[in-house]
Amino acid sequence: MPQKHDVTKKAKRVTRYLRKTLDRIAESPQSTDEREANDSELCTLDTNAETDGLEKDIATLSISNSTGRIRYILCLDIEATFDGDRRFNEETHEVIELPCILVDINDGQIIDEFHTFVKPSRHPHLTSKCMTLTGITQEDIDNAPTFIEAIHLLDGFMKKHSDKLDPPPQVGNPPPNGSPRLGPRNYVWVTDGHADIERFLCLRSCRINRIRLPAYMSGQYIDMKLLFKTHFKERGFRRIPDMLAKWGLSFEGREHSGLQDARQVARIMLLMIQKESIELKCNRSVMMEKNLSFTARQL
Incomplete structure (x- = not known):
């Protein structure tokens, strides 16, 4: 006969496991198009290599509490490899298309586009x-x-617009102390979901190629999908065409083209600003250490 305290301990372990499982189910996307990385995939890696200790400063990364100075948004939509099964695995989801759309939200105009x-x-x-x-x-x-x-090409694109972006984006190698320059900016990155930066870049391509996420992309950013669902108080998954349909509009171009998707992200963000009068507020954050471990979280 098992001892009473042994049964109690086992019951507590089972309860904790069930709670974690239910939490993952409650937070999981409702479409195969949005099967994004789970907590174990996005947590800091277990490694003894040297770090910058950036996780201690996560609350201060990128955008400050005062969002009134944001003038530019950089809309990103990455395409990545897959073998037909949308579930994440270690053999897929390397970056194969990297576009970026620079938008002046004051003028409501696209300034420039980067694509490779x-x-x-x-x-x-x-x-x-x-x-x-x-x-x-x-x-x-x-x-x-x-x-x-x-990434070097993207560095060149960011450097090209350093007269507008404040502070000018730091490109190339990090400063001698190893810590990227992070602080209040007049620009913010926008993605359709959190897989682009957190999975495709940090978890896969950056780690495979042993390079760090660019400093100008580190810190807080806007997950447009999360912003849309929060603003309209909707729980279900929304694809880009579904978001556009909110204003009676349709997708322009070819879906799942990174460049076309990024243009639609810019389009939706301008609609949210102009028609919905939203406050530009970051809702996710990511940082990457020198040892390529990283921390990603919802704010």
Whole structure:
């Protein structure tokens, strides 16, 4: 016969397990298009390598409490490899398309666009299902820069607009103390969900290629999907076409093209600002240490 205290301890462990499982189910997306990384995938990695200790300063990263100075949004929508099964696994979800749309929210205009395809390191040959979904061809990938080269190209795009973006984006290697310069900015990154930065960049391509998330992308950002659901008080998953339908509009271009999706993200954000009078408030945060461990959270 088991002792009473042993049974009690086992019951407590089972209860804790069930609570965690129910929490994950309650928070999980309701569509296969939104099967994003779970807590274990997005937590800080278990490593003894040197860090900057940035997790201690997570509350101060990127955008300050005063959001009135934000003038520019950088809309990002990444396409990544997959083999037909949308669930995350260690062999998929490397970046293959990296677009960025720079928008002046004061004027309500797109200022500039950045776009490049990216050759993945682990699996440079795309599956037929991946090509069908994204419209990206094997020739596009064969002629594309590597991920590290693509980040350098993005650095150049950010540097090109350093006269507008304040403080000017820090590109290249981090400063001698290893800690990227982070503080109040007049710009903020916007993504459709949190997979683009947290999974495709931090969890996969940055770690595979042993480089850090760019300093200008670190810190707080806006998850447009979460912002939309919070503003309209909707619980269900919303795709980009569903969001546009809120104002009687339709998707322009080809869905699952990173560049076309990023343009629609910019379009929706301008509608939210102009028609819904939303306050630009960051709702997620991500930072990456020198040892490539990272912390991502909802604010």
